[in-house]
Amino acid sequence: MLIELSNALGGYLHNVFYTNFDFWLILGLFAQALFTARFVIQWWVSERAGKSVIPFSFWILSIGGGGLLFLYALVRADLVYIIGQGSGLAIYIRNVSLVLKEKREAKDAAQGQGTT
Template sequence: MLVDLAHLVGDYLHDVFINQLDWWVILGFVAQIAFTMRFVVQWIASERAGKTVIPFAFWTFSLGGGTLLLVYALYRRDPVFIAGQALSTFIYIRNLQFALRERRREKEAA
């Protein structure tokens, strides 16, 4: 029974990660890595500051990774993923606008 279960799981993983591997899946992985990096840079910046910080790079990785994930979702025709990433992409753009505006003000004040 355990051997059969191991074979079923192995066959499933082989199908998902090997048989279905194409350039779109690779794009999806790259997008997911870029999207995950936003949390890594946020975590590092917060650790260095000793408080919660959202650096500019967080929004840059959010927009880059989110846009790539949206492209991937559009290709895969996944309505749930499309809706979530489309709204999120708008939010990332808006937050980047705020961050750029704040940088400009700081630069002018200096």
């Protein structure tokens, strides 16, 4: 039984790390690293501020990593990841639009105060 399990595990690992190793796997790994980097950035910025902060770069990395993972999911035809990353992208893009809107409004308010 242990030999069969060992052979099955060896075959699985061979399939994952060798047989399926192609451009799309490299893209998927890069996309996952990019997506994970957003948490490292968020943690670092929050630690420096001493409170929870979500920097703009978090949303940019979310869009970049999420977009590449969505592409990867489409190519691999993985419905679970297509739904997950697709819905996530909509949220990330909406958050970026809200942040940019807030910045425009703050800039307009600052310019309005300077003219009076």
